[in-house]
Amino acid sequence: MVDVFEELIRLRREGRACALATVVRTAGSTPRKSAARMIVLEGGETVGTIGGGRIEKEVIDQTVALLAGGGAARPLLLRYHLTHELAMCCGGEMEVFVEPLVPEPPLIVCGGGHVARAVVPLARSVGFSPIVVDDLDELASRERFPDAARLIDSFDVRDWQDVPLDDHTYAIIVTRDHAQDQALVEQLIGYDLAYLGLIGSKRKIALFAERLAHKGFDPARFSRLHAPIGLDIGADAPEEIAVAIVAELISVRAARRPPRVKPAP
Numbered sequence: 001m002v003d004v005f006e007e008l009i010r011l012r013r014e015g016r017a018c019a020l021a022t023v024v025r026t027a028g029s030t031p032r033k034s035a036a037r038m039i040v041l042e043g044g045e046t047v048g049t050i051g052g053g054r055i056e057k058e059v060i061d062q063t064v065a066l067l068a069g070g071g072a073a074r075p076l077l078l079r080y081h082l083t084h085e086l087a088m089c090c091g092g093e094m095e096v097f098v099e100p101l102v103p104e105p106p107l108i109v110c111g112g113g114h115v116a117r118a119v120v121p122l123a124r125s126v127g128f129s130p131i132v133v134d135d136l137d138e139l140a141s142r143e144r145f146p147d148a149a150r151l152i153d154s155f156d157v158r159d160w161q162d163v164p165l166d167d168h169t170y171a172i173i174v175t176r177d178h179a180q181d182q183a184l185v186e187q188l189i190g191y192d193l194a195y196l197g198l199i200g201s202k203r204k205i206a207l208f209a210e211r212l213a214h215k216g217f218d219p220a221r222f223s224r225l226h227a228p229i230g231l232d233i234g235a236d237a238p239e240e241i242a243v244a245i246v247a248e249l250i251s252v253r254a255a256r257r258p259p260r261v262k263p264a265p
Contacts, residue, residue: 008020017070021038025094028091029091036051040098042068053088055086067102076098107172108163108172110172110175112133113139114238123249128170133151133152135154165191169193172199186217194252197229199228
């Protein structure tokens with residue numbers, strides 16, 4: 001018999017998203033009682049059981065939908081009357097608390113300047129895992145970025161070993177050089193990232209769009225770029241710009257959160 005908690009530790013070490021479903025209240029006749037636990041993975045695989053049948057299927061379906069939100073997933077409490085709602089013969093009631101255990105989404109911070117230095121600790125404090133990228137040792141140092149999960153010394157995406165570039169990954173481009181900014185946009189714009197933001201004026205953004213169009217890049221791809229980066233809050237100093245950027249990251253993450261699925265009648 002697999003121990004649920006041992007399996008949770010293994011999944012966390014592997015960085016795999018999952019959720020722990022725990023029966024927290026029962027009344028009447030139910031297939032399992034309080035403290036029964038089950039792990040649900042993103043693909044619907046399970047470890048343990050909360051009773052099988054329709055109740056377990058409903059919890060699995062809702063949990064898979066919850067995990068689809070990645071780092072935006074939030075805990076939920078599911079309540080069911082087994083006969084009236086699920087047509088089970090037991091006749092009792094069950095409440096199941098579902099706790100998502102999702103690794104912090106990566107935030108690739110391209111550039112190690114003043115804005116990046118202000119963004120990284122703030123982003124870390126709200127649930128992102130910052131990866132700082134800069135080719136200058138003095139800008140990509142542990143002393144400068146103690147809150148970074150990782151430091152990378154190359155702006156070439158091909159050198160980013162084991163860095164996921166998928167729809168759970170966020171990236172911001174805040175380097176010291178416009179040419180480097182454009183090179184990074186060209187490298188990253190083809191990936192289906194959760195978020196890609198570029199710092200700069202509206203004139204710079206328009207110029208980049210024109211250059212990329214001349215190079216044959218799909219304009220629809222460029223339209224997905226968050227540029228100028230950050231919410232428009234009148235930010236000026238690097239610390240204020242960091243607040244605007246992280247606020248936009250939070251907004252995008254929240255918008256990706258899936259709606260809760262209502263129990264079937």
